[in-house]
Amino acid sequence: MALGSLRPGPLVEQATEHLREQIVAGRWPVGTRLPGETALAASLGVGRSTVREAVRALAGAGLVTSRQGAGVFVVRTRPDEDFGTRLRRAAVTDVYEARAVVEVQAARLAARRRTAADLAGLESALTARREAAGRGGAALVDADLALHAGVVAAARNPVLTDLFAEFAPALRAALIGLAALPGPDGSGRAPVDGDASHIALVAAVAARDGDEAARLLEAEFAAPPARPRG
Structure with a gap:
């Protein structure tokens, strides 16, 4: 299922929010590996660098973690709060x-x-x-x-x-x-x-x-x- 193209504007912020919404909604439960950069980029209609920055922001919020050689996995469905x-x-x-x-x-x-x-x-x-x-x-x-x-x-x-x-x-x-x-x-x-x-x-x-x-x-x-x- 495609995630839907993003609107014109700050693409990294939009991509981050779109992926965050999908995680919170349960599309990718805890323990699930996210699709690869190429697949996410195609679904969102953005470049791989934009996806990479969005995933980095999600990791900073405590939602995902990167495992060497295995991919990016969901570890929480609610972001950390300061x-x-x-x-x-x-x-x-x-x-x-x-x-x-x-x-x-x-x-x-x-x-x-x-x-x-x-x-x-x-x-x-x-x-x-x-x-x-x-x-x-x-x-x-x-x-x-x-x-x-x-x-x-x-x-x-x-x-x-x-x-x-x-x-x-x-x-x-x-x-x-x-x-x-x-x-x-x-x-x-x-x-x-x-x-x-x-x-x-x-x-x-x-x-x-x-x-x-x-x-x-x-x-x-x-x-x-x-x-x-x-």
């Missing part, structure tokens, strides 16, 4: 739980490793968060995440910093969505809370009290918020 894509697809509760694991340990390390410059940054972030509280919505979410990012950065662990940076876009989108929910008074703006706990968090880091900093974050992350708390 961490950011998985986070965007994840439930907010799952992201929040993972965030808690990262931030609680980061707070312990921050209390031990923070510098005077770190504390100055946290105080500035705390002030910005308080100023954003009256505006609510995205302004408060952004200011809140900036404060939490400052705590993680003070841990002086680039892996934790990078993990938080990966979480941040998914967290921001979820928390802004929650912020848009009507508050108890029907005002359309969720109530602002958490100021006292964030003041205490910064104070614990300043006092090098890692246990208290961790305890405050554990309390904050005990349950996913029904309203944006940060």
